[in-house]
Amino acid sequence: MGSSRKGHQAEANAYVPLPVRDGVAPSYLWLTETRxxxxxxxxxxxFPDVSEGAWGRRLARGGIVDAKGTPLRADSPVRAGMRIWYYRELESPETPIPFQETVLHQDQHLLVADKPHFLPTIPTGRFLHETLLVRLKKRYGLPHLTPIHRLDRETAGVVIFSHNPDSRGAYQSMFQKRVVRKVYEALAGPIEGRSFPFTYRSRMQDAEQFFVSEEVPGEPNSETVIELIERRGALAHYRLHPHTGRKHQLRLHLAALGAPILNDAFYPVALPCKGDDFNAPLQLLARAISFDDPLTGETRRFESRFRLAWPADAYSEDKLLSTA
Structure with a gap:
């Protein structure tokens, strides 16, 4: 149409003509053609999902500006090379997510959070204020806070944020170089005919349904080491070590092995969306992240306080997922 990039937060040293508002950083859009x-x-x-009337009201109140902070009008020209700034807004009220995140660690560079199930990491789709990023910005007043990796909305566990633009690149490079060690846990069906631990590899790509992934023939581009912690009847508790970071990698790998994760609505078959069932969270947990700090060389490890929820008739009460 006429754009190629947008963002929820500006580059570290770029001029941002709009301030953070109620925990929400302004988004921007580069225009690539004159129209x-x-x-x-x-x-x-x-943006066809937003009504023309809503855009008109935003323009009328000066809520959309150019790179110098000058408010744009409905008849303002559209020119290639422009960057426009605006706040993402929702036309319908958000559904509250009734689970609370906790902060595991904060220093002058990083903030490490423990994300509950159902809470998105960043604003997306129908979620804005009910996201981990916006909640933390509001609570701690950190305008430069940004995640340096992400978790699916359905997955709980450890997420690392940077709030210091000067050191952000050093921490982001750890994930780009794949030197961060991640450990997940999952409750899923039993995997038969395997000796544990074992490594599973496959070639993954986006499926025709854009929100899921699929396996296809070809050179593997995803790898997971799978350990068995224990088995109880028709369920097993696994420890997972992803050596790559493909979308939904752990969920797809376990489903491909005939052991879909408990309460997974996407794999092996994407079910029709019926809204969230807060009593049946996906039993996948980002248990821990460890790395050698790029600034100090110190080995650091952060571990989630959440626990996976075995069905009541399969496991003891003290293992149920705590959202406290």
């Missing part, structure tokens, strides 16, 4: 018809028409066509 007739004015800014209102462009925005309505570029």
């Amino acid at each position: 007739a018809g004015g800014m209102l028409r462009f925005l309505a066509e570029r």
Whole structure:
């Protein structure tokens, strides 16, 4: 249409013409072509999920600005090379997520959070304020807070944030170089015919349904080491070590092995969306993250306080997932 990039937070040293508002950083959009018809028409066509009336109201109150902070009007020209800034807004009220995150660690560079199930890491789709990033920005007043990796909304566990732009690149590079050690746990069906631990590899790609992944023939591009912690009847408790970070890698790998994760609505078959069942969270947990600190060389490890929830008739009460 007319854009190629947008972001929820500006580059570290770039001028940002709008401040963080109620924990929400402004988004921006680069325009890659010059178009007739004015800014209102462009925005309505570029973002069809937002009504033209809503865009008109935002423009009328000066809520959309150019790179210098000058408010744009409905008839403002659309020119290639422009960067426009705006706040993401939802037209319908958000559904509250009734689970609370905790902060495991904070220093002058990092904030490490323990994310509950159902809470998105960053604003996306129908979620804005009910996200881990915005909740933490509001609570701690850290305008430069940004995650340096992410967890699926359905997955609980450890997420690392940077709040110091000067050191952010050093920590981001750890994930790019794959020197961060991640440990997950899952409750899933039994895997038969394997000696534990073992390594599972496959080639993954986005499926026709954009929100899931699939395995295809070809050179593997995903790898997971799988350990068995214990087995109880029709369920088993696994420790998972992903050596790559493909979308839904652990969920797809276990499903491909005939052991889908308990309460997984996507794998092996994506079920029709019926809304969240807060009584049946996906039993996948980012248990721990460890790494050698790029600034000090110190070995650091952060571990989730959550626990997976065995069905009541399969395991003892003290193993149930705590959201306290």
